[in-house]
Amino acid sequence: MFDSKVIGMIIEGIRDTLYMTLGSTLVGYLLGLPLGILLYVTNSKGLKPNKIIYGIGDFICNIIRSIPFLILLILLIPFTRLIVGKSYGSTATIVPLVICAAPYIARVVESSLNEVDAGVIEAAKAMGASNLQIIFKVLLVEAKTSLFTGATITTGLLLGYSAMSGTVGGGGLGDIAVRYGYYRWQTDIMIVTVILLIVIFQIIQNLGTFMAKKIDHRKK
Amino acid sequence: MSEIEIKNLTKIFEIKGHTVTALSDVSLSIEKGDIFGIIGMSGAGKSTLVRTVNYLEKPTQGSILIDGINLSTLSEKELRIKRREIGMIFQNFNLLEQKNVIDNICFPLEIAGTKRKEARIRAKELLKTVNLEDKEKAFPSQLSGGQKQRVAIARALATNPSILLCDEATSALDPQTTDSILKLLKEINETLGITIVIITHQMSVVTEVCKHVAIIDNGKLAEEGEVDKIFESPSSDAAKELITGSEINYTPLKSLDTKRKIRIVFKENSAYEPVISNMILKFKTPVNILKADTRNVGGKARGEMILALPEDEAVSEEIILYLKENGLAVADYEGEA
Numbered sequence: 166m167f168d169s170k171v172i173g174m175i176i177e178g179i180r181d182t183l184y185m186t187l188g189s190t191l192v193g194y195l196l197g198l199p200l201g202i203l204l205y206v207t208n209s210k211g212l213k214p215n216k217i218i219y220g221i222g223d224f225i226c227n228i229i230r231s232i233p234f235l236i237l238l239i240l241l242i243p244f245t246r247l248i249v250g251k252s253y254g255s256t257a258t259i260v261p262l263v264i265c266a267a268p269y270i271a272r273v274v275e276s277s278l279n280e281v282d283a284g285v286i287e288a289a290k291a292m293g294a295s296n297l298q299i300i301f302k303v304l305l306v307e308a309k310t311s312l313f314t315g316a317t318i319t320t321g322l323l324l325g326y327s328a329m330s331g332t333v334g335g336g337g338l339g340d341i342a343v344r345y346g347y348y349r350w351q352t353d354i355m356i357v358t359v360i361l362l363i364v365i366f367q368i369i370q371n372l373g374t375f376m377a378k379k380i381d382h383r384k385k
Numbered sequence: 386m387s388e389i390e391i392k393n394l395t396k397i398f399e400i401k402g403h404t405v406t407a408l409s410d411v412s413l414s415i416e417k418g419d420i421f422g423i424i425g426m427s428g429a430g431k432s433t434l435v436r437t438v439n440y441l442e443k444p445t446q447g448s449i450l451i452d453g454i455n456l457s458t459l460s461e462k463e464l465r466i467k468r469r470e471i472g473m474i475f476q477n478f479n480l481l482e483q484k485n486v487i488d489n490i491c492f493p494l495e496i497a498g499t500k501r502k503e504a505r506i507r508a509k510e511l512l513k514t515v516n517l518e519d520k521e522k523a524f525p526s527q528l529s530g531g532q533k534q535r536v537a538i539a540r541a542l543a544t545n546p547s548i549l550l551c552d553e554a555t556s557a558l559d560p561q562t563t564d565s566i567l568k569l570l571k572e573i574n575e576t577l578g579i580t581i582v583i584i585t586h587q588m589s590v591v592t593e594v595c596k597h598v599a600i601i602d603n604g605k606l607a608e609e610g611e612v613d614k615i616f617e618s619p620s621s622d623a624a625k626e627l628i629t630g631s632e633i634n635y636t637p638l639k640s641l642d643t644k645r646k647i648r649i650v651f652k653e654n655s656a657y658e659p660v661i662s663n664m665i666l667k668f669k670t671p672v673n674i675l676k677a678d679t680r681n682v683g684g685k686a687r688g689e690m691i692l693a694l695p696e697d698e699a700v701s702e703e704i705i706l707y708l709k710e711n712g713l714a715v716a717d718y719e720g721e722a
C-alpha cells in the first residue's frame with residue numbers, strides 16, 4: 166500500500182506544502198511588513214501620526230482577519246483565477262494564503278515595533294535621524310528578535326492554513342490527507358501526512374526559536 | 386551672544402481636551418563653555434525644557450536660539466543637521482541594545498553619512514576619552530550602568546557637538562558612579578570646551594559640577610544665577626527647599642525656647658575656623674545646631690549649618706552681625722528643623 170507511487174506522492178506533498186507555506190510567508194511579508202510599518206508610523210503615538218491612513222489600514226486589517234480562512238479561500242476564487250489563471254493547485258493556494266496572512270503579519274509587525282523602547286527612538290531623533298533612518302536603522306534592528314519570532318508564528322499558522330486549503334484542492338499534504346483519509350478511508354495515509362505536518366511544524370518552530378535567540382543581543 | 390538662548394518659552398500640552406502648562410514664560414541664557422544646571426522637583430518641566438533646546442519639543446510660545454539662530458526658522462532637514470551639534474544623554478542611557486559598543490558610538494556618524502572607516506576611527510578615539518577601550522565589542526546588556534552612560538556620552542560626542550544636554554544622566558546611578566560620570570563631564574567641558582546643560586533633581590549634582598544654575602518650579606523659572614551665590618543665599622522657596630532638602634529632620638537634643646532659626650554658609654576661608662565656638666565663648670549663650678553639613682560646591686569647600694538662636698532678640702541680632710563680620714552668609718531659615 167505504501168508503494169513507490171504513494172511515497173512519491175507524499176514527497177511531492179511535502180514539497181508542495183513547503184512551497185505554499187514558505188511562498189505565502191515570503192509574499193505575505195512583502196505586503197504585511199510595509200503595512201505593519203505604516204500602521205506603526207501613523208498610529209497616534211507614531212513617528213508621523215495620521216488618523217485617516219491609520220484608520221483605513223486598521224479597518225482593512227480587521228475586516229480581512231475577521232473572515233474565516235475557508236470562506237476567504239472560496240470568496241477569492243475569481244481573484245485567484247485572475248492572477249494565477251486557475252483556482253486549484255499549490256500556486257493558486259498561495260494567493261488566498263497571502264491575502265489572509267498580510268494583515269495578520271501587519272499586526273504582528275506593528276506590535277513588535279511598538280515594543281521598541283521609546284527612549285531609543287528619542288535618542289535617534291536627538292542625533293538628527295530622519296524618520297526613514299529611524300525605521301530602517303533603529304526600529305527594524307532593535308525589534309529583530311521579536312520580528313523573527315512573529316515570522317515563525319506566522320509560518321506555523323500558514324502551514325496549518327495551507328493544509329486546510331487541501332479541502333478545496335489546494336495541493337500539498339493537506340490535500341493528500343483529505344483525498345485519502347476523507348474520501349477513500351485510507352486512514353494510514355492520513356495519519357502519515359498528519360505526522361509529517363506535525364514534524365514540519367516542530368522543525369519550523371524550533372528553528373525559529375533557536376534563530377531568534379541566536380540573533381538577540383539583549384541578554385547574555 | 387549666548388550659545389543657548391531661551392526666550393519667553395511656554396509649552397502647553399493638550400491631552401484629551403484638557404491642557405497641561407509644562408513651562409510658562411521661561412527665559413534663560415547659557416553661555417559658551419558653561420556647565421549649566423537646571424534643577425527642580427519631579428514634574429517641574431525640566432525634561433520638557435531641555436527637549437525644546439533641540440526642538441524635540443516645539444515651543445507653544447517663545448523661541449530657542451542656538452548661536453543666534455532661531456530654531457523655528459529651520460526646515461525639518463536643517464533642524465536634523467543642527468541636532469548633530471547638540472548631543473544628548475538620558476537617564477536610561479537609551480543605547481541600541483542590538484548593537485555593540487563601537488556600533489552604538491558609530492551610529493550618529495552613520496546617520497550623518499560619515500564613511501564607515503572614518504566613523505570607526507573616531508569611535509575608537511571616543512572610547513579612549515570615556516575610558517572604555519576594552520569594551521569595544523561588548524553589548525549594552527553586558528555593561529554596568531556607569532559603563533552604559535559612558536558609551537552614551539561617547540555616542541553623544543561622536544559628531545563633535547558644541548552642546549551636550551544631559552537629562553537626569555546620573556539619576557539611575559549609585560553615588561560613586563555618579564561622581565565618576567560627573568568628573569567625566571567636567572573633563573569633557575574643560576578639554577573640549579563643550580557647553581553642558583545638566584538637568585537634575587539632585588542639588589548635589591549641581592553643586593558638584595555646575596557653574597550656573599536655574600531652578601524650575603512648577604513650570605516657572607524660580608531663580609537663576611551662579612551656583613555659589615544661590616547656594617549661599619537662595620531667595621526662592623523652591624531653591625531653599627532644594628538646597629536644604631527635605632532630608633533634614635533633626636529634633637534638637639535639648640529644645641531651646643527659640644523663635645528664630647538661621648542658615649549659615651561657610652566659605653572656603655572660614656570653613657575651618659572655629660567661628661561657632663568663638664561665638665559661643667563671646668556671647669556666653671548656647672545655640673542649637675540643628676543641622677551641619679559640608680559640600681563641595683564647584684570645587685570649593687562649603688559648609689552649611691542651621692542654628693536655632695536664643696530667645697533674646699538683641700543677642701540674636703548681635704550673633705548674626707558677628708557671623709556676618711566673620712565672612713559667613715547668613716539668612717533666616719523657615720523650614721522644619
Ligand SMILES: Nc1ncnc2c1ncn2[C@@H]1O[C@H](COP(=O)(O)OP(=O)(O)O)[C@@H](O)[C@H]1O
Pocket residue numbers: 398399400405406407425426427428429430431432433434
Ligand atoms: N508629551 C506630553 N504630553 C502631555 N503632558 C506632558 C508631556 N510631556 C510632559 N508632560 C507634562 O508636563 C509636565 C512636566 O513634565 P517634565 O518636563 O517631564 O518634568 P520633569 O522632567 O521636570 O520631571 C508634567 O506635568 C508632565 O505630565
Ligand SMILES: [Mg+2]
Pocket residue numbers: 431432433553
Ligand atoms: Mg524629567
